[in-house]
Amino acid sequence: MKNFKIALAQFSPHIGNIENNTAKMIEQANQAKAQQADIVIFPELSVIGYPAEDLLLRPSLKNRTQQALSQLKEVKDIVMVFGFVHQAEDGQRFNSAAVMKDGEILGIYNKQNLPNYSVFDEKRYFNLGHQHLVFEYLEHKFGVLICEDIWNINTVQQLAQLNVDTILVLNSSPYEVGKPQHRIATMTELTKQLRVNLVYTNQVGGQDDLIFDGSSFVLDREGQLICRAESFKEQLSFAEFNAEQGSFKAQETQPELETMAEIYQGLVMATRDYVQRSGFPGVILGLSGGIDSALTLAIAVDALGADKVQAVMMPYTYTAQISIEDAAEQAKRLGITFGVAEIHPVVNSFMQTLYPFFGNMPADATEENLQARSRGTLLMALSNKFGNLVLSTGNKSELAVGYCTLYGDMVGGFAVLKDVYKTIVFELAKYRNSISETPVIPERVITRPPSAELRPDQKDQDSLPAYDVLDAILYAYIEEDLSQQAIIERGFDPQVVEKVIRLVDINEYKRRQGAIGPRISSRAFSRERRYPIINGWKAGS
């Protein structure tokens, strides 16, 4: 065996933009070469990006991919292993990896395990591969796998039995809390067990509701972590193989992120990528003085810079004075554009217009929704006029039980906290305050009891169980898929459990019309939890 240097190109593709992605890959290959790398590994489906969804069905994909391959063939003196859509003569379509050197394709590997669960729909697009790919370079034997393949022990064992020294895995593995650690822990066991080195390159970047964290790494055959790329950043990382010692050179690896730091950085990246790639100059959001909008604002500023962020406070009769003060205070601390628009005239004009219909009927949720929808419409008008994207500020707990107004506080193109339970919202706010000298979120926003402020002295806890109880029930029902009976058996009040589950079930229609937002949990709404709206399933055992 000879010495060699391997580069992990953890890059962020623009989904569907084959031209740009290819140019970026060439640039990265050249950078790797400039640093004396012999091999550069890209993520899964790097040419088109992951997930390209029904773009994969477009007839012209084949030609566009061919053009990309032609351009990549211009790169010389480095082995490139990258992901692309391989369309065979017989019309079969594969999720594939190519090994390319000096304009030649040395081998093509077709993914053998196609995930079709959770957020994945690969069987909609791809045929199954049936063959391993092993190639020798610099007297070293490499095997190639793609993402799901590495989680199938049979596939990996078969490959290892071909006397492979190092497995190269191309991934587009979506983030969820703890996933970076989970990958390394599992792969550490695997490399030790099979006595094989492992190079794991992952896509990075936000794509609609999916976050790709990157967190690429190299493990040696002893299960030792050789290098780990940062999470949520594009990065070119390197690992050097020393032939004399028969192993990769140990490097200092950075400590893992704490959970809240990990989530926070993920949300920041997802927000930045969504806004920038959808071509908006900036964002606008409604600041209420509550914790959800406060946290959303902090994330927006960290993602885009204060000059790209506009907030507007829209008080009404039930808005507490401290809400107005806290919103203004946070805006000041962050240095964003801030305005106030009282909504009394709008709400009154609605009520007058509706009077011939409503007469003296008693007030109910209708009037609360009118406030929320007046705000939503104002935000959208500001967005239309100045071109900024509206960020919606609702959290997962609210969305789960429908404690939010469709076309009201739910307006917006991107719902930053959509997959973040309220209890985690509090943790994230505290985390964000802990990392800057001056807390960016006024303390009172975190400590006061949450309220939608849509009627006098309203508190969230008048309508909902305490958030720690609510979130525990929601987690059991959504993430763990437990039945009503099983959740009650954990010791929760049966009536509360029944009510929460009922609310989750009947609010599917609301969620279906909500903005997309970044997934951080092991079961996010929409792409991952596909429930019918008309749904006669009865909660129970």
Add this chain to the structure above:
Amino acid sequence: MKNFKIALAQFSPHIGNIENNTAKMIEQANQAKAQQADIVIFPELSVIGYPAEDLLLRPSLKNRTQQALSQLKEVKDIVMVFGFVHQAEDGQRFNSAAVMKDGEILGIYNKQNLPNYSVFDEKRYFNLGHQHLVFEYLEHKFGVLICEDIWNINTVQQLAQLNVDTILVLNSSPYEVGKPQHRIATMTELTKQLRVNLVYTNQVGGQDDLIFDGSSFVLDREGQLICRAESFKEQLSFAEFNAEQGSFKAQETQPELETMAEIYQGLVMATRDYVQRSGFPGVILGLSGGIDSALTLAIAVDALGADKVQAVMMPYTYTAQISIEDAAEQAKRLGITFGVAEIHPVVNSFMQTLYPFFGNMPADATEENLQARSRGTLLMALSNKFGNLVLSTGNKSELAVGYCTLYGDMVGGFAVLKDVYKTIVFELAKYRNSISETPVIPERVITRPPSAELRPDQKDQDSLPAYDVLDAILYAYIEEDLSQQAIIERGFDPQVVEKVIRLVDINEYKRRQGAIGPRISSRAFSRERRYPIINGWKAGS
């Protein structure tokens, strides 16, 4: 062989409501028995209904299905062939058919072809079956297939080679224009070719965005149509086999529906099922004097009855007098509850509230959207207060190019015309007028040039190409998946094609937040056309 009578139970399940569906199946089996049927065939997955989506992943499904099977076992003296989720000991889950008689399961068939394209995601839920099921009854040999199986010639040939006399196919085959005719045409060829009788039972009913048309039928081995159930209705149909003649008794079959009648009835059924199954007492919609809301109103009244339908006209400065007249006239003809709410005060209050932000900036789409959103908010307030579901009235052409306002005219729980191109809207309106003595849609609504009436003298055709051109381009791009270049080559103005495609691509975010609506085309938005929002694919060749 002996004589026998077979019943086709074309029934409409309530998705997920296993208890109700089972009770209904038992009732239908008893009805079939009362009419001397020997065998009754239900649709695919009749016990849980199709598509149950992620309800299929719920851990308690296995127990619930067992309970349903126990109840079905109480039915005596008739062979029942029905669809259910079969969970094997090893955890594998199958889309299956059971043959049950007098409390015994005579056989279980696991579907061998799982569609995972278009609107189908069966590989997310089911494992593949690998075995045919043939059973003998009354000296007659029956084979069982499920939906997609019958479209796979290999599967069908293998089964026919087992000397089967009659194939029983359980289906949940979604409607699209022309599908009922297409099924019979294809199956006629198949039965003639294989010399086998075919009993085809299909689910009926609206489930979210899918319409199941029923249209069940029996073909004999000569390809002769023996019976055809009506479309869009629950029905128990029968076919009698005469052993002496070795064939099914010919019956008179009803003529097929004309295309517009077929679409119209499908939309009516879908609307009725959505409203009733979501538990709303009725519907409300905004009546503009235009053709989309006029047609939606007619469908709503046909679906639910005039007493369940409320409409409100919300005029503004740009609303033509004839719009107000025509809306009132249609409401009168149909006998629905009708009200008028001028939106000037609301729009003015928004403009005043926004003045500190907008100053004297020139008017643009912002002000148009404000009108639409004022109307949307009023409709939602009326819905909240009186409990009626809002029907949204936009058509497929508008939604495709984003010629509609999010949170404005797009508000609502069900978008009746979501998958209906504008040119078809006109046809449907004429069709509906043709079937009643007094036209329910005032003639002028159909003949005047379409306008959103959001600025002075606005016409749709100021912003969009003529609808026949627009729809032809949209059809080529969406349904046919043609590239920009290929569409231009059909002879359309290149600039127009480019603009239309660009509009379709950039408006994915809008459609994503729109209400669901019934699918009638071969490629509907949302479930069937899954495009990323952040999408760098460039139109071109």
